[in-house]
Amino acid sequence: MSFPPLPEPLPAPVVDNHCHFDIVRGDDELSVSDGLAKAASVGVTRIVQIGCDLPSARFAEEASREWANVIGGAALHPNDAPLQPDLEAALAEIERLVTAHPKMRVVGETGLDFFRTGEEGRALQTESFRRHIDIAKRHAKTLQIHDRDAHEAVLAVVDEEGAPERWVMHCFSGDAAFARQCLDRGAYLSFSGTVTFKNAGYLREALAIAPRDRILVETDAPFLTPHPHRGATNAAYMVPTTMRVMAEVLDEDLEALCMTVDENTDRAYGGSW
Numbered sequence: 001m002s003f004p005p006l007p008e009p010l011p012a013p014v015v016d017n018h019c020h021f022d023i024v025r026g027d028d029e030l031s032v033s034d035g036l037a038k039a040a041s042v043g044v045t046r047i048v049q050i051g052c053d054l055p056s057a058r059f060a061e062e063a064s065r066e067w068a069n070v071i072g073g074a075a076l077h078p079n080d081a082p083l084q085p086d087l088e089a090a091l092a093e094i095e096r097l098v099t100a101h102p103k104m105r106v107v108g109e110t111g112l113d114f115f116r117t118g119e120e121g122r123a124l125q126t127e128s129f130r131r132h133i134d135i136a137k138r139h140a141k142t143l144q145i146h147d148r149d150a151h152e153a154v155l156a157v158v159d160e161e162g163a164p165e166r167w168v169m170h171c172f173s174g175d176a177a178f179a180r181q182c183l184d185r186g187a188y189l190s191f192s193g194t195v196t197f198k199n200a201g202y203l204r205e206a207l208a209i210a211p212r213d214r215i216l217v218e219t220d221a222p223f224l225t226p227h228p229h230r231g232a233t234n235a236a237y238m239v240p241t242t243m244r245v246m247a248e249v250l251d252e253d254l255e256a257l258c259m260t261v262d263e264n265t266d267r268a269y270g271g272s273w
């Protein structure tokens with residue numbers, strides 16, 4: 001594994017709204033300062049650092065305090081929630097972290113994952129998802145949802161609990177019909193490198209029907225490296241590769257699309273930072 005080369009810079013800045021600086025794949029290590037500098041050099045000037053368990057939620061809290069252009073999110077990932085020895089204590093710590101300072105703006109990533117978690121973990125996963133929605137609503141944070149092979153079940157929980165004011169379907173993975181269902185409920189759709197994959201025509205169809213003011217972009221780095229570097233280690237500086245494909249799909253000027261996505265991101269996370 002290795003990192004892909006730097007892509008051509010974007011003509012206007014955008015935010016990587018879902019990134020994991022703390023997850024290292026193999027020997028491919030990039031410090032936060034190098035990662036931010038490389039990202040900024042190609043126009044990815046701000047980052048949303050996402051926590052998935054207690055250590056990474058603490059990392060996000062610290063990184064967002066330390067770096068002006070980083071905001072943070074904290075949650076128990078749907079695959080980690082059923083593994084907690086004490087779910088109540090873990091949720092209390094997530095709530096403490098997500099309210100630790102104003103740059104903790106996100107409850108996420110939470111949601112449902114029926115790919116990696118089997119039947120036996122689903123009750124706890126669903127309970128954890130409900131509780132994260134409640135935390136987001138009580139503290140007016142943006143909710144970031146992880147949905148893997150669980151489209152209908154995710155929407156059922158969102159409908160039962162009621163969506164928070166601002167919520168994002170991270171790494172959107174459905175087709176145009178599912179996109180419509182999410183959009184009708186007020187979601188932002190965040191597109192990752194998967195939208196560039198050859199076999200992902202359904203994602204490009206979903207993007208094509210989304211109103212321009214509801215589209216976000218992310219890397220989910222170090223995962224999901226866009227085509228043609230699929231399999232390499234992803235980094236926030238790869239956003240331009242995905243943005244170029246999105247501009248093609250939407251038949252829109254790249255600079256205009258960057259400006260739109262940047263405005264959307266500020267709105268989705270309760271203002272600029």
Ligand SMILES: [Zn+2]
Nearest residue numbers: 018050109220
């Ligand atoms: Zn992620």
